[in-house]
Amino acid sequence: MKNLEIAKILYEIAEMLEMLGIAFKPRAYQKAARSIEGMSEDIVEVYKNGKLEDIPGVGKHIAEKIVELIKTGRLKYYSDLKKKIPVKVDELMGISGLGPKRIMLLYKKLHVRNLKDLERAAKSHKIQHVEGLGVKVEEDIINAIEFSKKKTGRFLLGYIMPAAEEIKSEIKKLDGVKQVEVAGSYRRRKETVGDIDILVTSTKPKKVMDYFIGIKDIDRVLASGLSKSMIRLKNGLEIDVRVLKDEEYGSALQYFTGNKDHNIVLRNLALKKGYTLSEYGLFKLKGKKWVAGRTEQEIYNKLGLQLMPPEMRENTGEIEAAQRKELPRVIDYNDVKGDLQMHSDWSDGVNKIEEMVLEAKKLGMKFIAITDHVGQIGIVHPLDETRLERQFKIIDKISDKLGIRIFKGAEVDILKNGRLALSRKMQNKLDIVLASIHSAFKMSEQEMTSRICRALEKDRVHIFAHPTGRLLQQREAYAVNFPTLFNCARKNNVFLEINCHPERMDLNGELIKAAKNVGCRFSLGTDSHNKEGLKYLQLGVSLARRGWLEAKDVLNTYSVDRIEKVLKGK
């Protein structure tokens, strides 16, 4: 059983307990589910090590239930609950406006067990007659069902960034606006974003809202007032705008940036120190006197914490580190000087090498690496040794002409047997060798791990590219043993790539953190296949920050001379 499956069952138990009107227990199950959902270790391993009760929110009883699930794949407590409430809770919970209580009410009064029953009940107008509900609730349910049918789920950070930044900069230009920030998981730079929260301080709120509800590509205005408005774009993305007072801007920014677990810990910390914290500010518990809220800095400091970048706020140890004043000074967006993976029209890229280089220069890069494919996947037009040698000459010419260091690289397939698809002699002629998996994804964990480690040990590999092979919302990562892989990379001086492509963002923050803890170093590559892709370099910096990396951990922050030395060392 995987972490997510177990978390899902615990969530469902929480919902069913809530339907039964049981107090507090649901929250306990939710907390455990959230911990397990966000954990990087395999829960089966945690169980084998006897550490289940070390998971926050997991005590004796929930641990017993997890053990039963792992051992038998079933849970009597869960199936008993399901017998008592034969309703597809997860399905109905997906309908916004429905929670455990209303689901229970609809089941009792109208025998609604699933989405189909719900739709039938709503469309035959039975819901409006249920006591406690009404016409508006029924309408909302019908709308929510329609929406859930075409809902695409979360959005890839890189792809919604332009829209979010444009709205932000347009609001900034409006008369009366002082501060604007996009909060939420967007500000934490999570790989996928559910919706967008924009916070504004302005002396003229109406101007902000008038602009906002008139944005092009609006599908629906979901709510509109002077302090808060909500819209949905045609692509399904929901955006909220809140106009705030100056003295609550910092606390609102803190609150809406989250994440939820981080905020819960912060609020508890506030309580222990005799304060109460909300999006309106930090207040004395007694007398509710306002203490702080103008900036995030004041709030964190009042709570005895260093201020941390939004990317770190996931309740994975950052609060404890901030208490001890031991937060790392994470890499800055300006620290990165170049891009170490991109493709040209020599393999499967769109643009010529020169076009890629010009774009990189335009973005202020001091170096890049051209890393076209080498291997056996025909569709990417891989280079053979003859073409590689020809490419070297072209690169030298362009490099001279444009005055930027271009590393001669290649992204070489790691074959099924762990050998690179390029001779050692040719590897030695390259400035930089990236190795990666592009075939036979379905190996066992053990086979895949030794396949990769063989390549990193025996060949001249500088960078192991897109280390998990995942494609966000498209393809799961292949199975690999990370501790073994990370140790192998460190021992063989192989940099782990943080792939900046919006659909990859691979490694993620948690794995970066784990790899750094065993001493690994990292390299950023946009994996661009056209010149527009180069701007995503900052997504890799976001991941690095989510993984607590400092500039010195990342190859792309070095000077050209120093990079050359590092590369020649192999």
Add this chain to the structure above:
DNA sequence: GCCGTTTTCGGCCCGACTGTTTTCAGTCG
């Protein structure tokens, strides 16, 4: 059911919004 700088019992994050409530419950973030 969990948990502890008010610790083994008695609390459990906080506030807005919405609708249907005439004083509040449910949902959401």
